[in-house]
Amino acid sequence: MQDRPTASELLDAIADLLEREVLPAVQGPLQHQVRVAGNLARILGREVRLGPALDARERALLAVALGEEAGERTTRELSAALAARLDARDPDPGIEARSHAALLEIVRGKLSIDKPGYDAYDFAGEAGV
Amino acid sequence: MSGSHDTREGLARFLGECWAQDVEVSEFRTASAGARRRNLLFDATRAGGECVPLVATIIPNAAIQVMPMEVEAANLRAAESVGAPAPHLVGVSDDPSYVGGPFFVTGRVEGESIPRRVLRMVGEHDGLGARIAAQCGDALARIHRVDAAGVHPKLPRQEEPVAMALTAARQLLDGLLQPSPTFSLALRWLERNRPAEPDRLTLVHGDFRNGNLIVGEDGLRAVLDWEVAHIGDPMEDPGWLCQRMWRFRNDALEVGGLGRREDLRAGYEAGGGSFDEARFVWWKIMSTLKWGAGLAGQAAAHLDGTVPSIVMAASGRRIAEMEYDLLMLLGPAGASG
Numbered sequence: 001m002q003d004r005p006t007a008s009e010l011l012d013a014i015a016d017l018l019e020r021e022v023l024p025a026v027q028g029p030l031q032h033q034v035r036v037a038g039n040l041a042r043i044l045g046r047e048v049r050l051g052p053a054l055d056a057r058e059r060a061l062l063a064v065a066l067g068e069e070a071g072e073r074t075t076r077e078l079s080a081a082l083a084a085r086l087d088a089r090d091p092d093p094g095i096e097a098r099s100h101a102a103l104l105e106i107v108r109g110k111l112s113i114d115k116p117g118y119d120a121y122d123f124a125g126e127a128g129v
Numbered sequence: 130m131s132g133s134h135d136t137r138e139g140l141a142r143f144l145g146e147c148w149a150q151d152v153e154v155s156e157f158r159t160a161s162a163g164a165r166r167r168n169l170l171f172d173a174t175r176a177g178g179e180c181v182p183l184v185a186t187i188i189p190n191a192a193i194q195v196m197p198m199e200v201e202a203a204n205l206r207a208a209e210s211v212g213a214p215a216p217h218l219v220g221v222s223d224d225p226s227y228v229g230g231p232f233f234v235t236g237r238v239e240g241e242s243i244p245r246r247v248l249r250m251v252g253e254h255d256g257l258g259a260r261i262a263a264q265c266g267d268a269l270a271r272i273h274r275v276d277a278a279g280v281h282p283k284l285p286r287q288e289e290p291v292a293m294a295l296t297a298a299r300q301l302l303d304g305l306l307q308p309s310p311t312f313s314l315a316l317r318w319l320e321r322n323r324p325a326e327p328d329r330l331t332l333v334h335g336d337f338r339n340g341n342l343i344v345g346e347d348g349l350r351a352v353l354d355w356e357v358a359h360i361g362d363p364m365e366d367p368g369w370l371c372q373r374m375w376r377f378r379n380d381a382l383e384v385g386g387l388g389r390r391e392d393l394r395a396g397y398e399a400g401g402g403s404f405d406e407a408r409f410v411w412w413k414i415m416s417t418l419k420w421g422a423g424l425a426g427q428a429a430a431h432l433d434g435t436v437p438s439i440v441m442a443a444s445g446r447r448i449a450e451m452e453y454d455l456l457m458l459l460g461p462a463g464a465s466g
Contacts, residue, residue, distance in 0.1 A: 033438075040439070096317070100456060103310055107449055115450055
C-alpha cells in the first residue's frame with residue numbers, strides 16, 4: 001500500500017495545478033490542451049475511486065446480456081464477445097433487449113467517470129421512429 | 130507557403146484579374162488556421178474607392194485537400210442560385226502562384242458562428258432560435274432542390290446512400306481498437322430498419338450544423354464549409370444537424386440547441402421540401418454512430434502514433450456520450466428481435 005496522498009488525491013492535485021496555475025499562464029492552442037489534460041486528470045481521479053466497482057458490475061451485466069457465465073473472462077473480453085454476437089446477427093430472440101438494458105447501465109457507469117451528468121437528458125419526445 | 134506580404138500581393142493580383150482593374154488589399158488578418166485550411170479576412174479596395182470585405186480560404190498544401198477547390202466553389206454557386214444563404218463566390222483558383230496553394234475568395238458575412246456565442250445570442254433574443262431553426266429548414270429545402278445536374282461533375286455521388294452509409298459504418302466498426310457492443314447494437318438496428326433508397330438524389334451539404342452557420346440578431350445569414358458536400362439522400366442533412374453533439378448542452382432543443390424539430394420541419398416544408406420523419410430519425414442515429422466511431426478513430430490515431438495529441442486521446446473518453454445517445458435513441462422498444 002502506498003502512503004497518502006492516494007492516487008485519486010494526487011490526480012486531483014494535478015488537475016488543480018493544470019486548471020488553476022498552468023491554464024492562466026499559457027496561450028493559444030496550448031490553452032485548450034491544458035484544459036483537456038486537466039479534465040483528463042479529473043476523469044482519472046474518478047476512475048480510481050469508482051472504476052473497480054463499476055468494472056465488476058459491468059462484467060456481471062455483460063454475462064447477463066450474453067446469457068452465459070462470465071467464467072475466467074475479463075470485462076474487455078466479455079464486451080468484445082457481446083459485440084461479436086450482435087455483429088453476427090445472433091438469432092437469440094432476447095439478446096437485443098437484454099443487451100440494451102445491460103449496456104444502458106454500463107454506459108451510465110462509464111459516464112459517471114467520463115462525464116458526470118451527461119445522462120440527465122432523457123431524449124423525451126425524440127426517441128424511436 | 131508564401132509569407133503574408135506575398136499572400137496579400139497575390140490576392141491583389143488575383144482580384145485585379147477577376148475585376149479587370151487595380152485592387153488594393155488591406156486589413157489583412159488570419160481568422161482561423163487549421164491544419165488543412167486557412168481563412169484570411171481582408172478588405173479589397175476597387176479602383177473607384179469602393180471597399181469590399183472578403184474572405185480567402187486557402188489550402189496550404191494541395192495534397193491534403195478534401196475536395197478540389199473548383200468543386201467546393203461550385204457548391205457555393207449552386208447554393209446561391211437557389212437562394213440558399215451561402216457566401217458569394219468572387220473567384221477560385223488552383224494556381225499556386227497567387228497564394229501558395231488552391232484557394233477561393235468569397236464575400237465576408239458578418240455575424241457569429243462560434244456555437245456557444247450563437248447560443249448566447251439566441252438566449253438574449255426571444256424567438257430568435259426558433260426563427261433560425263426554421264431558416265435552417267428553408268435553407269436545406271433550397272439546397273435539396275439542386276440535383277446532380279446543378280453541381281460540378283466531380284462532386285462525389287452516392288448512388289445508393291443508405292447502402293453506402295451502412296457499408297461505411299460496418300467498416301468503421303470493424304476497424305475499432307476495442308469493439309463496442311453499443312455500436313454493434315445500433316448498427317444492427319440501422320440494418321433492420323433501413324429505409325428504401327431515396328426517390329430523389331440531391332445536393333447534400335454534409336456538415337450542416339451549429340458551428341457552420343453565421344447568424345445575427347436577424348437570423349441565419351450564411352451556411353459555411355461546403356467541403357464534404359455530395360450528391361445523396363437529402364434527409365441526411367437534418368439528421369446530422371439534429372444529433373445531440375451540436376446542441377452544446379442546450380439538449381432539449383433538437384436543432385443545434387436553437388429550436389425544435391417542428392420549427393425545422395415547418396421551414397423545410399414551406400421551402401418546398403418533403404420531410405420524411407422516419408428517414409430523418411434513421412439518419413440521425415446513423416450520424417450519431419458515425420460520430421461515435423469517429424471519436425474512437427481519433428483515440429486510435431493518438432495510440433498508434435499517427436496523430437499523438439492529448440486532445441485526440443481525450444476523444445476516447447467521449448465515446449460513452451455517443452453510446453448513451455444511441456441507446457436512448459434506439460430505446461428499449463427499438464431493441465427487439
